Every structure is written in structure tokens, then in C-alpha cells.
Amino acid sequence: FQMLTVAIGWNLYQLTGNVMDLGWVGLIEFAPRVLFMLHTGHVADRYDRRRVAALCQSLQAMIALTLAISSTSGHITRELIFMLAFLLGAARSFEMPTTQALLPSIVPVALFPRAVAAAQAAQQSATIIAPAFGGLLYAFGSVWVYGPSVVLYL
Incomplete structure (x- = not known):
């Protein structure tokens, strides 16, 4: 997840050159946590x-795969990134309480x-290592972050 968010930010900035878009993508990724906060714990329980x-x-693997394919084919857009960032945030907002509650049962x-x-x-x-590693991989291209993210999620 950490590698993926770094790559999304860099990819968006490379695509638009607009610093404000970085703020928007962060907000869009965070918004599902607020929107679904009452539902995530319920689903986990x-x-x-x-x-x-x-x-x-x-x-999340499908989102990373979509980003990889879109980047490789040249069909990636600002709007696609925003939509996938929202879905990524939504998946993450349900995953976090679920995996935290999973530990006591296993x-x-x-x-x-x-x-x-x-x-x-x-x-x-x-949280510390993955963004740096994602940034290093991004130096070779976005697919070098999106591809391994797909594999790691699967």
C-alpha cells in the first residue's frame, strides 16, 4: 500500500505537473475512511x-493491475487516478479494522x-521502508511499482 500510494502521487504529478493534484489525491484516498467509518467496524465484526x-x-491488487495496464498502454488519466485512489482508500478503510481484529482469532x-x-x-x-523502496522503483517507471504491488497483494 505504501509503495502504491507513492507511485500514484508521482504518476499523477508526472501526468499533470500540478502540485494541487497531489493534495487532491491524498484527500480522495483519505475520504473513504471518514465516509465509511461507521461501517468498517461493523463489517469487521x-x-x-x-x-x-x-x-x-x-x-487493491486489481487497482494496482489497472494502474499498471493503464500506465503501460498510455491510457492513464488524472480522473482515472482519482477514481482508483478513492477505491484504494475504500478497500484500505475496510481492510485495516478487519486485519487488526483478525489477529486475536489466529x-x-x-x-x-x-x-x-x-x-x-x-x-x-x-511505513518507513516501503515509500523509499517505491520511490526507488519508480525511477525505472511506474509499472515497476504497480507490477510488484499486484504480486504482493495477491
């Missing part, structure tokens, strides 16, 4: 968390504190 998480990650009680610490360490590491 009511439905099978493994399926919800798998559905959200599959949707880890034995005795190992739970260690599992939480490991999950948080992994999350923090990804």
Missing part, C-alpha cells in the same frame, strides 16, 4: 474477517502480546 481481508486485498492467547508487537513492528517498518 459481522462477517468472516479472512474473507473481508482477502476481498479488500484482491480489490494467535494463541499466550503468544498474543508478542504477535501484537511483531505486527506493529512490521507495520512501522513498512
Whole structure:
């Protein structure tokens, strides 16, 4: 997700050259968290968390694949990026509470504190390392970020 958001920002800036679009894409990605905040926890508690998480990650993989194909074919537009950013934000807003609630159901009680610490360490590491890695890959072209993102999501 971190690599993907970096690539989306760079791709949009490369496409439009408009700094304001970077702000808009960030807002558009964030908006689903606010719009769906009452629904995400309900979905995480009511439905099978493994399926919800798998559905959200599959949707994110499809978004990355659409970005890769659109970039490669030269059919990527500002509006397409905005639409996919909204969908990415929506998938992410449902994925986050679901995966956080999933941990207690798959880890034995005795190992739970260690599992939480490991999950948080992994999350923090990804937040720090992935944007830098995504930026490095983007130097070779947007598809070099979108393609591996598809694979990682799948």
C-alpha cells in the first residue's frame, strides 16, 4: 500500500505537473475512511474477517493491475487516478479494522502480546521502508511499482 500510494502521487504529478493534484489525491484516498467509518467496524465484526481481508486485498491488487495496464498502454488519466485512489482508500478503510481484529482469532492467547508487537513492528517498518523502496522503483517507471504491488497483494 505504501509503495502504491507513492507511485500514484508521482504518476499523477508526472501526468499533470500540478502540485494541487497531489493534495487532491491524498484527500480522495483519505475520504473513504471518514465516509465509511461507521461501517468498517461493523463489517469487521459481522462477517468472516479472512474473507473481508482477502476481498479488500484482491480489490487493491486489481487497482494496482489497472494502474499498471493503464500506465503501460498510455491510457492513464488524472480522473482515472482519482477514481482508483478513492477505491484504494475504500478497500484500505475496510481492510485495516478487519486485519487488526483478525489477529486475536489466529494467535494463541499466550503468544498474543508478542504477535501484537511483531505486527506493529512490521507495520512501522513498512511505513518507513516501503515509500523509499517505491520511490526507488519508480525511477525505472511506474509499472515497476504497480507490477510488484499486484504480486504482493495477491
